[in-house]
Amino acid sequence: MKKFLTATDKKIEEFISKHSDVVLSSSIHVLADEIGVSSSSISKYIKKIGFRSYSRFKVNLAQQNSQSIDEQIDKDDSIKTIQSKLIKTVTRSYEMTIELIDDDTLDRVIDLLKNANKIYTFGVGASGLVCSDIYFKLSRIGKNIVYHTDSHIQLASLSNATEKDLVIGVSYSASTREVNAAFEIAKERGIPTVSITGQGNGNLDALSTYCLKVPRHEKSIRSAAITSRNDSLFLVDLLYLGLLQKDERRANDILESSYKLTHQLRK
Template structure:
């Protein structure tokens, strides 16, 4: 029987079957959010980082991202190819193009940090303080650029219309939760800080009802206690307002409103300033809707000597 040569076939990987790469960084981030659940575990880590730290992608090295995501650099390449790029550099160019015409404090901050490390010279206290201040400013400026007006208005509406408000924040988010509770207590609403004292999260959430609002504040890696409280809130059909760092956050699923904030970080310490600013703005907007006179808000009398 004569031998007939068959056309050679090339086995295609899932990455090579994808459409052309997105035309801009905004579209890429939308695709990442849309396809997040279908990604393998390692690529989900990278997707979360991309969503939370989009300002940094243009200056990050592939080794930086791999270290932050606890994956091998080859996983970054696979992630890039998954979304239609030839490699990381092509994907990174999309973010560089997006921010070419913007003032990016993060870029200058990252460059200064690397210069400081490369110089191997001991940094004086003032220099360290200024690096922390620069990181804080970058987070606040990013919040100003990226604040979603519709989401913010929805958050205000939820607070104004709630019967009871429960606020939960664990570990570093606890300070923000306590500050927000302090502000909201100047309204006539019943405000509850879910502190979990003695491990009593379930007990403190027991009285949540359908027309109540649960405000949850959590950032990666997203506290299990906060997720537990949100499950109770959903079971009770309460409304939920989430303050977090990514639409890919497990807290953001099925939330009534999500406010995103990404803090600057210095030497592995993340600031809280942008989150506190967001909470202060939320309260002022609520006070305006409730026609409170913010100028007259003061401590209750009765504690004088």
């Protein structure tokens, strides 16, 4: 590959190798100014080394630079050091998640959430925590949403689901059997589906109407799904805020009513 690189390509490559942090925090136009080349030169270089876009390249670069939180923390680290390492890991992971977001897809998913008669959520383990967050957020603004921690009850809840409903599945591996089974049922019945999964292709992708991705930079066997959980919750927050924005008056009325009811407990 090296012999096909122009002098400008080599200049870009050298800067990236020495200043990856600058690349990760910069738009293509800002990076072009930093290097002293045109943004089109960077685009051509990115495609030449095998990436479709600058954003995809940044995600790959961030994955190369990142380590799992278990690998970063040493046994002699102080609590302050752990705090610092954790915030860096979470911040970097959020930045990678943003790079994976397709705004049009996110907007369509928000419309599905707004218009669905009933919403069914599926996820187990750490992904179940994300489902719980979806349930609590959407139920607070009056959405008809179903979530059960028991996988058998989860599947049984789909018995009366129709194409006017929505099924949401959370699975970092995209191969969780319980979630995939729910999506297979939904597909047979023509029910739209939204998955939140790790970057890359999995069985769940083919069953999904829309896929929302989080970075895949954790091992299959993890002591805690720290970054994948946080990234998924970040996506849920975006969906929730987008839904509030699209249905602001109704949501505010319901939130105010909910506040008045719960405030009575403080008297």
